[in-house]
Structures are given as structure tokens and as C-alpha cells.
Amino acid sequence: MAVMKPLVITLMALNVLSGCALLSSGQPPPEVQLSNVEPAGREGLEQRFMISLRILNHSSTPLNISGLSYSLNLEGHKLISGVAGGLQPIPAHSQVAIKVPASTNLISGLKIIGAFMEKSKQSVDFELETRLSMGWWRMPVTVIESGSLDLSQ
Numbered sequence: 001m002a003v004m005k006p007l008v009i010t011l012m013a014l015n016v017l018s019g020c021a022l023l024s025s026g027q028p029p030p031e032v033q034l035s036n037v038e039p040a041g042r043e044g045l046e047q048r049f050m051i052s053l054r055i056l057n058h059s060s061t062p063l064n065i066s067g068l069s070y071s072l073n074l075e076g077h078k079l080i081s082g083v084a085g086g087l088q089p090i091p092a093h094s095q096v097a098i099k100v101p102a103s104t105n106l107i108s109g110l111k112i113i114g115a116f117m118e119k120s121k122q123s124v125d126f127e128l129e130t131r132l133s134m135g136w137w138r139m140p141v142t143v144i145e146s147g148s149l150d151l152s153q
Contacts, residue, residue: 027059030090032130032143034072035097037080045106049080053130056095063090063134070100070130077111080104123148 036052053070057063067085071078082102090096127146134141 031056057090067133073127
């Protein structure tokens with residue numbers, strides 16, 4: 001048992017350092033873009049979707065993504081979330097389009113409708129937060145895309 005404690009501490013330190021090495025390696029971070037949202041049926045109070053994401057690897061090395069989790073927020077309220085695993089590596093200087101399942105529930109939808117009714121806005125603020133898992137021993141990389149959607153068009 002006394003041998004396990006130093007081993008666990010060493011492994012935890014390596015995990016933190018490997019995550020920092022990825023971020024400080026001089027390589028540009030990956031980019032994740034929301035491409036499309038398609039309805040995929042309903043189950044009870046839950047609406048299901050297929051989300052199309054485009055992952056861009058700007059670096060000179062392959063991006064070994066083992067999985068990802070994401071959430072799409074509108075006007076500060078979480079609307080859609082999901083996870084995906086078993087992803088293929090993304091070659092250097094390339095991009096890959098993937099489709100991942102997502103879901104929302106009735107309560108989230110009602111909160112967003114209420115927020116829209118309170119404010120008669122011509123645009124909607126959004127935020128797509130994606131956490132990319134780069135392997136079992138590295139800390140995930142968080143990528144955030146945010147902006148505003150013009151509803152008048």
C-alpha cells in the first residue's frame with residue numbers, strides 16, 4: 001500500500017504535465033464548428049437530434065481524439081447536449097465532418113421559449129462548448145465557439 005501512493009501521485013503529475021504540454025506545445029488548438037442540426041425523433045419528453053460537427057486540425061501532427069462531449073447553449077440556457085466515442089484520428093492540417101447524437105428535454109425548451117418571449121430580439125446568442133478527450137491519460141481540451149445568430153434573415 002505504501003508503494004501505491006507515490007505511484008498514484010506520479011501518474012497524476014504526469015497527467016497534468018501532459019495536458020499542459022499539449023496546450024503549450026506551440027501547436028494551434030483544434031477548432032470545432034457546428035455544421036447542421038437535424039431532428040431525429042422523439043421519445044417521451046425528450047427530442048433527439050443528429051448534430052453535424054466539423055473538427056479542424058490546424059497543427060502539424062495528427063489529432064488523436066478518443067471521444068468528445070458537447071453542449072449547445074442559446075441565450076445562456078443549455079439546449080442540446082451529447083457525447084461521442086470511438087473517433088478516428090484527424091490527420092495533420094485537415095478537417096473531418098462527424099455526426100453525433102444529441103438530445104434535449106421539454107424543460108430546457110420551455111426555458112428558452114420563455115427567454116425569447118421576454119426579449120423581442122432580432123438575434124440569438126449561442127455558445128457551442130466541446131470537450132475533446134485526447135487519450136486516457138491526458139486532460140481534455142475545451143473548445144468554445146460563440147456568436148450571435150441573426151433571426152431577421
